[in-house]
Each structure stands twice: as C-alpha cells, then as structure tokens.
Amino acid sequence: MFSLTKNTGRQGEIIEVVFRNGWDYMRGLLTGGKAGEPRLPSPEVLCNILIELGPVYVKLGQLLSTRPDILSAKYIDKLTDLQANVPPVPWSEVELQLQKELKQPIEAIFARVDTQAVAAGSIGQVHRAALRNGREVALKVQRPGIEVVVSQDIALIKGLAELVSLTEFGKDFDIVALADEFTTALKAELDFTTEAQYTNQLRRNLSKTGWFDPKRVVVPEVYWEVTTPKVLTIEWLDGVPLLDSELAKSGREEKFAKQRQEVTTLLFRAFLQQIYLDGFFHADPHPGNLFYLDDGRIALLDCGMVGRLDPRSQQILTEMLLAVVDLDAQRCSQLTLELAESGQPQSLERLESDFDRMLRKYHNLSIAQINFSEVFYEVLQLSRNNSIRLPSSMGLYAKALANLEGVARSFDPEVNFLDEVKPLMTDLFRRQLLGENPLQTALRTALDLKSLSLRSPRQFELLLDRLSSETLKWNFTIKELDPLRRSLDDSANRLSFSILVGSLIMGAAIISSGAQTSQLSLVSNILFAVATLLGLWLVVSILKSGRLR
Template sequence: MAILDVLLVVLLAIAGLLFLMLQSWLAATVVRRVVGVPIGWPRSIVVGFVMSVAMGFTVQYLFRAGTDQNTNGLNVAPSVAVLFLILAMGWIFALGVAALVFIEAAFPTGSLPTFSSFFTGGKARRQRSRRYTEILSIAVRHGLGSRLRGFGQAGLDEHEAKTARALRNALNEAGVTFVKLGQMLSTRRDLLPAVYIRELQTLQTNASPEPWEKIMAAAEEQLGRPLSEIFSEVDPTPLAAASVAQVHQAVLWDGTAVVLKVQRPGALAQVNLDTDIIIRLAKWLDKTTPWGSSLGVHELARGFATSLEEELDYTIELENMRTIEHALDAGTFAVTVPHAYEELSSERLLVMDRLPGRPVSSAGKILANLTDAERSALAATLLGVTLQQIISDGVFHGDLHAGNIFITPEGTLGLLDFGAVGRLDPGTQTALGMMLYSIDKNDAAGATDALIELLDRPEDLDVRVVERSLGQLLTRFRSGFRAGGSQKMFSELFALIIAHKFSVPAQIGAAFRALSTVEGTLMLIDPRMDLVTAARTEGSRLMSGRFSLGSLKDSLEQRLVSLVPLLNRLPRRMNKISEDLEHGRFSMNVRMLAHAADRRFLTGLFQQLVVAVLAGAAVLGAITLIVSNEGPLLTGEIHLYAVFGFALLFGGFVLGMRSLMLVFKRDDDED
C-alpha cells in the first residue's frame, strides 16, 4: 500500500505540474494575443507561469473568504467572493500584460541570448571570450576606451590625431582581420575624417612565415595527394608571407614554373571568429555611440564580413582571374594575368603560373634603368587598364597596391591577387565615364548629373547648389596640378559629397578605393604623373568611343527593339483615347494610397488611435464609478458601482498597455 500511495502522490504531482504548464501556456497565449505584437515564447511562458501561481493563491484565499474560513482576513458572501475572484483574476491578467510590455520595452525580443544558447556553443563562447579579452586589452593598452566615445567631435583636432594613431596601432596588433577592416575603412572618405584615412592607409598585412611542414600538410590536404606527385620541386622558403596565406615557388613535372598560394591552417577559423566579434562590437557601437548610429557601423561590418569571406575562398579568386584575363585579352593594353590551374586549385589552395619580374614595391633597380618616356608609358598603361576595367568592362581589380603589380623583364605589367574584385552594373559604368568626360570638358551640369546618378541621392537635394559647388571645383583644377596633388582634389570632392549628404554605395566605394590605391603605385612608377589630368584624358577617350556613330547606332537599335511592343499597341490606344474624347467618355482614375506600405501605415496609426481613445475613455469612466460612492453595497464599505469601476479600469489598463506596446513596436520598425 505504501508503494501505491507514493506512486499516487507522484502521479498527482505530475498531473498537477502538467496542468500548471498547460495553464501557463494558455495564459501566455492569451497575453500575446492581447498585446498584439509577436513576443518571444520564453518570456511569455514565464509571465504566464507567474500569473497561474498568483491565480492559484487568489482562488484559495477567496474560497476561504466565501466560506468564512479567514480568521483575521476578508470574509464575504459566496456570491461576492465569486465577483471578487473574477475581478482579481482580471487584474492579475492585466498586471501580467503590463509586466510583458515593460520587459519587451526594456529588452526587445531577440536582444537577449536564447535559452538554448546556455546549453550549446560552449566552446565557441569560450573562444570568443578569450578573443574579446585579448582585443579589449589591446584597445585599453592603446587608450581607445576613452577616446572612441568622443570620435568625430568638431574642434578636437589634436584629440582626433591621437585617436587615429591609437586606432591604427590597435588594428595592426589585433591581426589580419582587423588590419583588413582598417584598410577597407581607409577608402571610405565619405565616412571618416581625413586624419583617420591617412593613418589607416599605412596598415600592412605582412606576417612571420608559417613552418613549411604545416603549409605542406595544408597543401596536400587540399590536393588529396603528395606534392611530389604533381611538382618536381617546391621551394620551402616562402616567396611572400601574409597573415592569411603564403606563396611558394614550385615546378610542375612538365617544367612549368608555378606558384602555390596556400591558406594558413586555422586562418579561416580565426577570421570567422574575428568577423563575428567585429559584427557584435559594431552592433554595440551602433546602439551606444552617436557616431556609430550615424555612420551605420553595423551595416558596414556586415558588408566587410561578406567581402572578406569571399576573399578567403580561392575558387572565387580563380573565377575573378579568368574574368579579368578574358577582359584584358579583348582590350587594348598589354597587361599580363597569370594562368591558373583549375584542376589543382580549391577553396584554400591556388596554383598559377609564376609571373616573371618584380613587384613595383621592390623594382627600384628595374625602374631606375628605364627612361622617363618608358616610365610614363608604363604609368599610362596601368591607369588606362584600371579605367578600362571600371568604365568599359565593369569588373576591376580592387587592390592595385605596389605589391600586386609586377614589372616583367620585357617592360610590361602584370597583375596579381584577385581576391578583392569589384563589379559595376552598366548604368554605374556609364555614370562614372560621363563624370570623367564632363570633368574633361569642364561641363559642371553634366558632371553634376553623373554624380547624382552615381551616388544615392539624398532627400531635399538642391541640384543647383551642387552644380555651383562642383563647377567651382572644376574651375580650380581645370589646368591640372603638380604630381601627387590629385589627393587634394579627391579630398575636396569627398568633402562636397559629404556636405550635400550623399551616401556612397559599396561598389562605388570599391571603385574609388581602386583609384585611390593605384595612385600610390603610379607615383612609384612615374612620380611626375598628374593622375587627375591623365584620368580625365583617358576617361574622355573611353567615353568618346561610346559616342562614335557605330556605338550610337547599336545603342539606338537596342532602344528601338525595346519600343517595338509599345509602338504596336500605340495606334489602338490613341484611337480609343480620341473616341472617348469625342463622345465625352474620357476620364482619369487616381487611386489614393495605392501602395500597400501606405495603407499599412495608416491602418496601424488609426488602430493605435482607436485603442488609445478607448483606453482613455475606459479609465475616465472607471475613475468616475470608483469615486461615486453610489449604488448598492456589496459589503459594509464596497459599492457595486466601485466594483464595476475596477472592472472597467481593468479594460482601460489592458487597452493602454496594448497601445503602449504598439508605440514601441512602431518605433522599432521605423529604426
């Protein structure tokens, strides 16, 4: 019998727990429906559980009150106890709604870790915590903790310079991901002050070589066989070493000289960890600093993470190489792109022909032996091929620094490292070309139209003011300037863009980055070169080709083909319009609020207004009934109208909470 009694108690306890869970779920469901916005289930269940427990105690207390079992408490008639019970349960429900509203307002759904996250991903959290600690210690050591909150404040030039240097040093020490982040930010003149741009442009990604044994194992893992089966020899001393990959010279068994670009073991995992941290930090800065939200650092971080992920996939780089190689073969410039071996390459390994010569960064002797005319021709070729890729091809090398451009023994140029490649749509290509063409022709109106087409147009833009500002800029630099002075024009152009609140799309920023990067390389090849003057001339030449009779004829034919269906239907439509006019049947239909977003906005606004009015009316009516002291007495001191007033106040309170929640939800949607 004892065992049966224990078993019965256990079964009753389980049944009671299941009933309590069901009751909590039902309460949570009703509360979510009343609040009117999607709220996370965990917090809803917790609130529902608290409501269920409170209701249980209330039922027990009022049952004793209705049966005269409260020795020192409330004792009323059973009917009054039932009425009080209904009212108490309503207010417990209302307080549950209020608790859920305030929790949601303070900690919106999705802003806190999920319940399951406490039991999963422990290893990732530990790794992230260690990396957080390391990054924070680097930031504190360089004094960034107190400086970043004042970032971008006017009148603090000395403070900004110190912060920029500290930021550069911290990024350099934090590793490859943060160095690449700094390099990306160094091209965003529309976002960062000039002092930050200058500091971040000095970041480099050189690193100590990885032991050959580890690199060899990584290469063989990607190939699926020993290196000796494919290469007759491999140089264990790296030709170049960066934080993500190493480059080694090798020879195929047929005697072809090649290089192996091998991604370091663990580099991908480290970059993924760092990008995750960067996105989290950017999200925090977006919420806690005024400059973070104004610059949109969270979206910048997400775009950077996507770009870096593509850069680490060498199959994408292989495809980029083939695309640019094909475009260069069809172009007019003698620039070499090494041939890649697709059958030997993979996501973490790239095998390609060895490019003869030296990179511009270490080709001082070769350049010194060239005449001024030869150096000028090399610089013109490099600038020409860059503009051709941007304006004509729409696919361009995005990182043309001096280490990625080779000078061959024959005196020609070669390109390397196609991890960062930008792509432009035909409309953007035309806009960029038209801008250079208009600058060359000193056409302020044309340059303004091209600039507006190129960038994201802000609201309430005064086009005439932009045209005057750009015209003044063209007048100042119309006759060119000394070598290296183009930096001043780019700075003033970006200042104009910022002053008129234009925003620069990511791919346009990549094109500007390519031009900004290639300028430094051009100065090494030909220090006397005037980049803007040469770019104006070359851009005008490229666009002039589009204005030839053949090109205009082809363009006109394309437009006419697209107009054929319209022209076929035009006579019938014109005939109908003329008949309607003749017989007085012509009318125009204008649909107000045709866009679904406008209808949703007005509907939500009207609903919110109705709920607020009803809540206010209910509260005012409830207060009137509660203080009236009229109507029959339920007990010695409680009037029936007061009970009705508290019931009505419950309704007004719930409606008020719903209205408040709709306000919070609307603000979140607008943000």
C-alpha cells in the same frame, strides 16, 4: 549584446589592446558602456590597434581602406598601407595543410617546393615551387586554424556593430549592413577559389582589347588542378615591383623618358578598360601588386580584391570626369544624386554650393596639376557631409583610381591623367552609346521605335476619350504636403473640441438655471465637470505642441 559575450577570452584580449592604446570609446563599448556617437582614435593609433589585434583585424582595416565614402582621406591613406606583422607559419604545418588539401603526397604533384616562404600575409603565405612538368609556380597556402579565429572575430564585429547601430552614425551608414558586408568579404578571403575565379576573369578580359597590345599586360595563369579553397597555385612571374625597376630609378634620364611614357600609357589603358568598358576591375593596384617583368611586360598580381560597375554607373562616372574638367558644380551635383543609393541632401543649393567651393580650388590650375583621384575622394566626402549614400563600388573605384594615379606619378612625374584619357574618350562614348555590336544596338532601337509607333495612336486615342468623357485623373505628389495636412487635421480637431466644450458649458448653464429637482442639478454638475476636464486637456495639448503663438 549577446554576441559580445560568446568569446570572453578573445574579448579580454581586445579590451587589453584597446586599454593599452587609449581608445576610450571602444573601451566603453567592450565593457558594457552606453553606445554614444562613435569617436575614432587618430589614424596611427587605429592602425596600431588593428595590427596588435591580429590578422583578421588587419584584413578588416584593409577592407575599410576601400570605403572613402565612410572614412576621411587621412584614415584611408594610413589603412591602405596597413600590413600584418606576422611571421610565416613553420614548413611542417604548411606541409600538413598541403597534404590535407591536395589529398596526395606533395612529391606526387611538385618536383620542388621551397620551404622558405617568399611572403607571409594575414590569411596565407606564398612559397615558390615547380610542378612535375617543370612549370614554375607560386603556391599560396592558407594559415592553419585561421578560419576559427575569423569566425570568433566576426561574431565580435557583428556584436559591436549592433551596439553602434543605436547611434545616429550607425543609423546614417546602416552599420549592421556594413558589418555584414565586411564579414562576407572576410569569409570570401578564406576561399582561394574565389580569388582564382577573379584572376581568370581579369586574364580573359585583358586578353581581348583594342586599346593596347594585350601581349604586354600579364595576369598569371591559374592551375586549377592544384587549386582548392585553401591552396592557390598560379604561374610564377620573374620581375620586380614597378617602382623598384631600373626604369623607375632612372629618374629624368632622357634615354628612358619615352620608355617610361609607354609603360605609363599601357598601365592607364589597361585599368581604364577594366573600369569603363569591362565594369570588372582590379581594385588594389598598389606598388606591390604591379610588377615590371624581366621581359618588359607589366603584370597584375593579387587579384583577390575586385570592383564591379554596372553600365549606368560607368556612364555617370564618365560624365562626372568631364564635369570635373569643366569645373561644372551643378552637373557634378546632378550626377552625384544619380549615383546615390539612398538619401537626399537637406538642401540641393547647399550641395551645389559645396561642389562650387571644392571646384573653385582648381580654377587657376592647369589640367596637368589636378589630381583627379583626390577630386573623387572629395566628391565622396561631400556626399557624406550631405547625407547622400553612394554605392560601396564607388569607394573601390576611388581607391583603385587613387592607387593607379599615385603609382603612375611616382613612376613618371610628367604623367597627365587627362592626356591618357583623351585619346580613349571618343571610343569610350561610342561603346557606351552603341555597345560592342552597333548593328545589334541599331536593330534593337529600330524595334523599340516600331513598337512605340504602333502603340502611340491607340494611347493618344485613349487620352482623347478620357478628356472628352471627363474621366481623366491626375495624381500629384507635393513635397511637404503631409505636414500641412497633419497641421490642418490638428487645427480641425481642436476647433471641434472647443465647440464641444462650449456646448457642454452652455447646456449645463441652461439646465442649472431651470433645475427643479436634485437629479437635474446632478446632471448639470456632471456636464460642468466634463467640460472642465476637456478644456484642461485642450489647453495642455496646445501648450505641449509649442504653438500657442
């Protein structure tokens, strides 16, 4: 609660926005109310609140849109389109920021800088410029003073997370860790060198491939000599958003159909390589980040949000794709549990039943009619309903797939996701099985087999020795055994107390019947009193346990 009182001015602004939009739950939290179970407003109201709260909360909403494992699809759809309604910073402030970061006059580095911003976002704004060597560049400059606002809002976000963590929802989703994850991502957004590194890695990965012509896919070059934590300078690419291109506007004209199909295939192959081979992918391929260049190439822009998948997750997701195609509910359940970070379903039968009910919707549909990104969103929803926590990378994976498939269907309505994947499956399985270097994988496997063959006789001999000497021990873990053991312990304890109470009563009766002195009568009374107290305690404990019958 302490962190909520650090920035009372900012907290007052937030309370005012929340009051105005009628979010009762958050209003109660901010005014010191009890943290009950979270109640979100409608997606539209939530977006309005985030926009009014300013750039940091807009960015938070955009980060939340990458977590369909936490929020339902209707919230994800709204948050995905969330954009900060912020005017560009005046050029005089931007100029001061540039000089401060680059530590020399702007004229010494740039031949020209357009003072009118091309685009303005929640963290920075973009200007077109030209270096002294004549190269056209896009200059992204951080909004002056944004780091102060971010640090204040991060403190409030963490304070609210601590309150919500007291609820069942907060415990189920480890809301404090989630807030830490979001605040780390927000801080990373303030360091433009991180985005520059991501851009460089994607550029390197896509320049080496056997799945498509690497010359037809472009990731802008980073100019490191003019890049700092608050200034990012990248190659300027002439083009338009893919869905605004002449190809996209040509509709169903026959002469453009083949060209559209080629671009769609190129787009899918570029992203399938990132996801299933590289394990490092552009996680935000929305229409504004996919450009159709004047020379016919496809450009991937704004590489600040990326996802990562380890080889095991890549393999499981490939198998999940096949299980969905086969409408195999049991296999989908098994693969979901293999992906899980923590949590087990209360009932495996219920999980399989949920998958069966979900996949049954697609029984009468052709493969072309199945929206695979929608299926993966439903997989995340089923996991959430069954208290299974999947890695956060699964949210980025589902979001990237949803954006990619959405753009592809808008660009080419005839697209079939599976038709794009099928030609790559054989190569994909070969690479996952043998790796990039089959000879090296074969040699490693041969060494493992040799080591196993050398150890096996000795291990078998030890097993026989233990069997013959009767020293072999078996360790079993039986589910639900602990509650049974505790129940037996309770029963044994109560039986012991019952015997003790009976013994005290009998002893007291014997002493009382033969008592000749006042001392013996006193001992008899004490024994009766102790037996009575123990008996009452035993009866009360049985009644409180609720197991009288």
